[in-house]
Amino acid sequence: MSDDALSGSKAPTARNFFSALQLDTRLLGMIGAFVVLCLVFNVFTDGRFLTPRNIFNLTIQTVSVAIMATGMVFIIVTRHIDLSVGSLLATVAAVMAVVQTQILPSMIGLGHPAIWILAILAGVIVGVVIGAFQGWMVGYLGIPAFIVTLGGLLVWRNVAWFITDGQTIGPLDETFGKIGGIDGTLGTTASWIVGLLATAAVIALQFVSRRRKQSHGFPIKPFWAELTLAGLMSAAILGFVAVLNAYEIPTNKLARIFEARGETMPDGYTLGYGIPYSVLLLIAIAVVMTVVAQRTRLGRYIFATGGNPDAAELSGINTRFLTVKVFALMGGLCALAGAVAAARLGFSTNDIGTLDELRVIAAAVIGGTALAGGVGTIYGAILGALIMQSLQSGMAMVGVDAPLQNIVVGIVLVVAVFIDIIYRKRTGA
Amino acid sequence: MTTPLVEMKDICISFGGVHAVDHVSVDLFPGEVVGLLGHNGAGKSTLIKILSGAYRQDSGEILIDGKPATIHSPRDARSYNIETIYQTLALADNLDAASNLFLGRELTTPLGFVDDDRMEAETRKIMGRLNPNFKKFHAPVKALSGGQRQSVAIARAVYFNARILIMDEPTAALGVHETQMVAELIEELKKQGLGIFLISHDIHDVFKLCDRIAVMKNGQLVGTAKTTDVTDDDVLGMIILGKCPPGATPGPGALTDDALAG
Numbered sequence: 260m261s262d263d264a265l266s267g268s269k270a271p272t273a274r275n276f277f278s279a280l281q282l283d284t285r286l287l288g289m290i291g292a293f294v295v296l297c298l299v300f301n302v303f304t305d306g307r308f309l310t311p312r313n314i315f316n317l318t319i320q321t322v323s324v325a326i327m328a329t330g331m332v333f334i335i336v337t338r339h340i341d342l343s344v345g346s347l348l349a350t351v352a353a354v355m356a357v358v359q360t361q362i363l364p365s366m367i368g369l370g371h372p373a374i375w376i377l378a379i380l381a382g383v384i385v386g387v388v389i390g391a392f393q394g395w396m397v398g399y400l401g402i403p404a405f406i407v408t409l410g411g412l413l414v415w416r417n418v419a420w421f422i423t424d425g426q427t428i429g430p431l432d433e434t435f436g437k438i439g440g441i442d443g444t445l446g447t448t449a450s451w452i453v454g455l456l457a458t459a460a461v462i463a464l465q466f467v468s469r470r471r472k473q474s475h476g477f478p479i480k481p482f483w484a485e486l487t488l489a490g491l492m493s494a495a496i497l498g499f500v501a502v503l504n505a506y507e508i509p510t511n512k513l514a515r516i517f518e519a520r521g522e523t524m525p526d527g528y529t530l531g532y533g534i535p536y537s538v539l540l541l542i543a544i545a546v547v548m549t550v551v552a553q554r555t556r557l558g559r560y561i562f563a564t565g566g567n568p569d570a571a572e573l574s575g576i577n578t579r580f581l582t583v584k585v586f587a588l589m590g591g592l593c594a595l596a597g598a599v600a601a602a603r604l605g606f607s608t609n610d611i612g613t614l615d616e617l618r619v620i621a622a623a624v625i626g627g628t629a630l631a632g633g634v635g636t637i638y639g640a641i642l643g644a645l646i647m648q649s650l651q652s653g654m655a656m657v658g659v660d661a662p663l664q665n666i667v668v669g670i671v672l673v674v675a676v677f678i679d680i681i682y683r684k685r686t687g688a
Numbered sequence: 689m690t691t692p693l694v695e696m697k698d699i700c701i702s703f704g705g706v707h708a709v710d711h712v713s714v715d716l717f718p719g720e721v722v723g724l725l726g727h728n729g730a731g732k733s734t735l736i737k738i739l740s741g742a743y744r745q746d747s748g749e750i751l752i753d754g755k756p757a758t759i760h761s762p763r764d765a766r767s768y769n770i771e772t773i774y775q776t777l778a779l780a781d782n783l784d785a786a787s788n789l790f791l792g793r794e795l796t797t798p799l800g801f802v803d804d805d806r807m808e809a810e811t812r813k814i815m816g817r818l819n820p821n822f823k824k825f826h827a828p829v830k831a832l833s834g835g836q837r838q839s840v841a842i843a844r845a846v847y848f849n850a851r852i853l854i855m856d857e858p859t860a861a862l863g864v865h866e867t868q869m870v871a872e873l874i875e876e877l878k879k880q881g882l883g884i885f886l887i888s889h890d891i892h893d894v895f896k897l898c899d900r901i902a903v904m905k906n907g908q909l910v911g912t913a914k915t916t917d918v919t920d921d922d923v924l925g926m927i928i929l930g931k932c933p934p935g936a937t938p939g940p941g942a943l944t945d946d947a948l949a950g
Binding site: 475476477553554555559562563564566567570572573576633 | 740772774778782791801804
């Protein structure tokens with residue numbers, strides 16, 4: 260950040276154009292890498308990669324891992340690790356499946372409209388309790404998180420097996436299934452409304468923050484820079500909505516919907532999917548987690564503890580209880596991710612969430628979370644999850660052999676972290 | 689005579705059978721700087737960590753303003769307006785100056801969110817007073833120099849109206865100019881009536897800054913003395929040999945033949 264950029268009086272030249280925007284160069288780099296990745300796959304798949312259909316699918320495939328990755332950021336920032344998330348996801352998915360197919364129907368009747376939310380609630384409670392228990396072992400008993408959650412990796416995978424007797428549980432509640440993705444979307448009109456509201460919120464936030472800075476007499480960005488940023492963000496949000504709306508529900512599926520209502524479908528009628536509920540859930544979680552990270556004491560203490568645990572302790576922060584909170588939060592997020600994953604499949608299977616711990620950790624780390632602690636962002640982790648998923652499904656579309664896919668993903672993880680290390684050394688950040 | 693700001697009476701603490709602090713009594717009056725001296729491992733830092741709430745004494749009593757005080761955690765210590773500036777600079781490297789200054793005591797908006805702008809404004813105000821050259825308000829503190837970091841730590845103590853300040857080697861990592869800055873700051877705080885415990889290895893520093901000294905050896909108090917009543921050599925004798933000179937009040941750790949003097 261140069262002083263020139265802050266004064267805002269100079270005419271923009273190419274170099275201080277970017278510095279005046281005061282964008283996170285790391286984020287720009289990640290977005291750049293993501294765009295290049297998409298374009299390359301698009302060429303190799305003859306334009307099949309960047310279609311509304313594929314972008315829609317990519318988005319809903321990313322949600323489950325991305326939800327967990329936001330929680331993993333906090334875990335890694337406090338210098339811990341959680342290897343049990345995939346198994347924990349299986350346990351809570353099993354709990355939610357059993358609750359909605361066996362317990363609740365006998366209590367309140369099959370197809371009761373409250374089943375889905377009660378099932379998710381049960382899952383979240385179980386997830387938070389298990390997470391808090393693991394956090395207690397780490398924080399209060401002093402067992403390294405690596406060991407506690409390595410144990411958890413084995414324990415919860417097989418607890419899930421016992422809950423379901425090793426069976427696949429399903430079909431799941433119909434309303435519950437809507438959180439999975441394709442079967443639950445907002446539709447085009449509501450999606451536009453959400454998009455416009457989000458745009459308005461982004462611009463309003465920018466305006467409020469500028470006003471506050473001004474009232475304290477802090478340096479602010481030049482006005483044109485704010486305008487450019489607002490324009491870019493609005494375009495991104497509305498562009499995303501437009502793409503999701505452009506993915507049209509197949510004609511025969513639409514016809515069945517009309518038949519079910521006892522109507523006939525008008526000729527040439529089309530309808531877009533719009534934003535899936537699961538994506539809305541992810542966005543809500545991302546916003547909440549970002550607010551927690553940046554605007555609450557809890558978040559401040561998480562980062563302070565990661566930066567210097569002794570300093571945090573001496574400042575009167577209860578770092579042990581903080582560890583419990585962070586792991587409990589992770590458990591709750593595993594439950595929400597489990598709901599999305601199970602709903603997408605329509606069943607709770609034994610192998611649900613297998614290897615998710617690696618995807619989640621990779622997403623957080625590619626997204627710039629430093630394993631040494633103290634550094635990480637929520638949006639970075641989500642972008643990391645998106646990059647991982649794009650890589651995987653892009654290679655599948657191109658027709659790369661499965662073993663080679665994993666080799667590439669592994670190499671990309673290591674190289675991405677290496678580039679990050681070089682970047683941090685250069686910028687001193 | 690006025691009541692001492694702090695009285696630590698007969699403090700003992702041991703770790704696994706080692707008496708780190710063994711029946712030590714020290715006191716501190718308002719507007720006074722007391723230097724704590726001794727070898728590494730003499731128990732100075734341990735004694736001070738009991739006062740700052742990082743450790744809990746096995747026995748003995750702490751009086752603040754003549755009243756018994758219970759200090760079981762850093763939070764308790766803060767409620768008595770005791771602030772500590774640690775040798776290792778207890779700052780979170782990845783956070784900026786304002787976040788560190790307010791760590792554990794963040795200013796919040798009416799909705800309970802952290803109010804970064806107000807904290808930055810307050811930080812700018814107090815740094816303008818303590819260290820007007822300080823400009824890096826948005827950089828993480830690891831990007832700051834030793835003196836800048838020290839001024840953040842001192843600003844933290846000053847901002848929260850410390851009455852009792854504990855400084856553990858405050859000038860150890862600093863250059864000449866920065867040491868001078870800290871010395872001026874200590875003078876200023878003294879005038880405001882704060883009591884300061886200063887831990888230091890630097891005899892020169894101690895004579896310049898302190899009104900009284902207390903010397904420890906092997907966890908015991910060798911003696912206390914006014915800096916005007918003793919010489920450099922006397923103090924070195926206390927630190928190295930545990931020999932209490934005539935100008936000093938001997939403690940339980942003084943060499944036995946000196947007991948004749950008292």
